[in-house]
Amino acid sequence: MNKPASAENPSRFPLRELVLCVALAAAVLGVYALMGAAYSTRMLVEAACYAILALGLTIQWGYAGQFNAGVMGFVALGGFCAMTFSVPVNEAFWASELPGELGLALLYVVGAIALVWGATRLDRLGVPKRLRTVIAILLALVLYLVVISILRGVTGEIQSRAGFIGGLGLPTGVGWVVGGALAGGVGYFIGHICLGLRSDYLAIATLGIAEIIKAFLKNSDWLTRGTATVSPLPWPTPGPGEVGFVMARAFYLAITVVMIAVIFFLLHRAYHAAWGRTIRAIRDNEVSSAAMGKDVNRRRLQIFVLGCILMGIGGAALTSFNSIFDPQGYLPLNHTFLVLVMVILGGPGNNLGTIIGAVLVYIIWIMSEPLALGLMQLLASLGEGSGWFSGADMQSRALQARVLVIGLLITLVLRFAPKGLLPEKIHHYR
Template identity: 80%
Template sequence: MDTKRADTVAAPRRFPLREVVLFAAVLTAVLGVYLVMGAAYSTRMLVEASCYAILALGLTIQWGYAGQFNAGVMGFVALGGFCAMFFSMPINEAFWGSELPGELGQVLLYAIVAILVVFGATRLDRIGVPKLLRTLIAIILGVVLYLMVVNAFRGVTDQIEARAGFIGGLGLPVGVGWIVGGALAGGVGYFIGKVCLGLRSDYLAIATLGIAEIIKAFLKNADWLTRGTATVSPLPWPVPGPAEIGFTLARALYLSVTAAMIAVIFFLLSRAYHAPWGRMIRAIRDNEISAAAMGKDINKRRLEIFVLGCVLMGLGGAALASFNSMFDPQGYLPLNHTFLVLVMVILGGPGNNLGTLFGAVAVYIIWIMSAPLALFLMDMAMSLGQGLGWETPTNMDSRALQARVFVIGLLITLVLRYAPKGLLPEKVKHHG
């Protein structure tokens, strides 16, 4: 028998017992929620879980495929939500019907010219200007032009807020905002990756966390663009809304859209994972020095995977904002839009797309149902306590909401202790 051929024969596939048991448990939990909470509430929970599944897939290819720890998921989610709002909201005639668009465009043109001037000043050494003098000229020009542009920009934005409230939207189909949201998140991720991917994993996490807070602060304070803390609502849906066909059916249609998106993303990611490109990404993750010695462009491939993950985060953020029918920059929180996604990936298994989907649905069910379950248990305890003469505490609803954090913290502790690679760990095929 040919030894070389025998080495390449794949081992017989086992029955996926663990996968079947875990997904059966999730299905049982979903059915239980439907029976207890009703169809409208449960369908809403599944739609939000599907949006989080897209976010988790974006994180699992960054962390699971390439070992890049992105702690700034929230920022890319917010960019996707902003695009969903900006492109789908109706046109604000109070803004577009005035001279304000021309003035805003003029200021933006000034900003572009200022950037080009400063960039040109940094290249003066090529025509014989000493480097020290070149740097001094660039710094002075940068400060002066920045103050001039900011002063002009503030004057225009104050006028926009006073006369029109904010710019408004572009009145385009919802899908356009979702696509642009993914593209914008990917574009921002490209520039972040060019700067930060050379850092170690812990420094990369710190850098992305800080950048996410910067994005949130900009969106929250740009009242002329996003209305800031005043929020923008209602955002249009890509399917008929609850006012037209009822809550349950409208949410079911929305769920079909997000489920179709997940199916396409899952198929493409699975193909990429098993393709030579995926094997190369994993080789870079496992042994960067060996991969570089084989002639692989490490920085280029790491940037590709980082941008791809950011695109999915922006897409999921856009779908989530549209479903909530509201854009609130202040509502983006590291706990809800970074840590929760991280828990989903850890529970399911970094690098395993199927495990990530399981983790997203399971963790979101636990996150949502922790509060009503905790409230139910507290009410039972208070009923028993009243019979014993105990004093009944107040703010039971807020106390029950705090149980979410406790339950998720306990969950992540147990997973890291007993299943550090996740409940469905990554399966890497070895070829002889």
């Protein structure tokens, strides 16, 4: 009988996990004692939202070895859906003839896409492939110029008369679900194009696509108000005006914790099922997996889409909590690199390690600014009158300390724990 013979006995007492959880709890209590309940609870809610993002990345990178450098784009898509579905209806738009005109313009877009797609299939009617390609390209250029002219006319009217189309006034949770679905749909489209690339080229492609998504949301004033932002966004829980800041944030934290628990349970079951073993086999040896009859492309696409869905849900929850949709506020540093650091610190492929890493890194990220500011103020008071330390512009310097601390942290982790605080447990069979 085949029995697992891992170097690390799976039934061992989880001492490392227990120590890390205790250390994390002590850090959280320290933040509560230093910063107060309202500030600390807000920090935990944001850390929980980032944990969902990190779980999405860890299954792509840790489970399947797919390096997604475009997390920001899927976070923005989730935030867009959270805004669109929860913001109240804009009567100035819906009470006019503009919805019909916009619908007709979008119908032209769909028709143009269908015509171009049909042109790419002309070779089945006997048209030479080179001629087919030329026809498809020329048709796409002509239809683009026609359709974009029609669409710009309608969207310009929307901006001048109604500001933007507004929202749908639905419960916030609907926007979160649709945000995950939209991110997954975009991930499906991207996966068909990019998953054949090597890991470094995949990272470049996803990074570029994330910037395209951000640019579209930023410049579509008729849809998102662009740089004017949309606020306030409603919460799925009673707001601070009803129950107070601490209690409202505690309710929101409870929802995010339940979401993490459900996601963790489902991912744990999937990881230890046949599906998870297949994904890891493809990651470790794609050629052998294909020789064993596994559909490599289908499985890789599945894991990429699943990770994008979690990123969309996490982005929607984070945007709703911040109560503002600002396309300019989505930054690679905050919404891609920081998530990457969380996964590296926790351990790619280890769900518990990813959650611990997410909360720990976010605490360090948030607390490095006030701690650095306090240190600078202390140095300024000690050096007052001596001229050896200038206290000018300490606030911006303290803010920059975040990047320094995170850079130092990732350097130390890669040097002393390259597989993370909780490495993936790989069971070997004999």
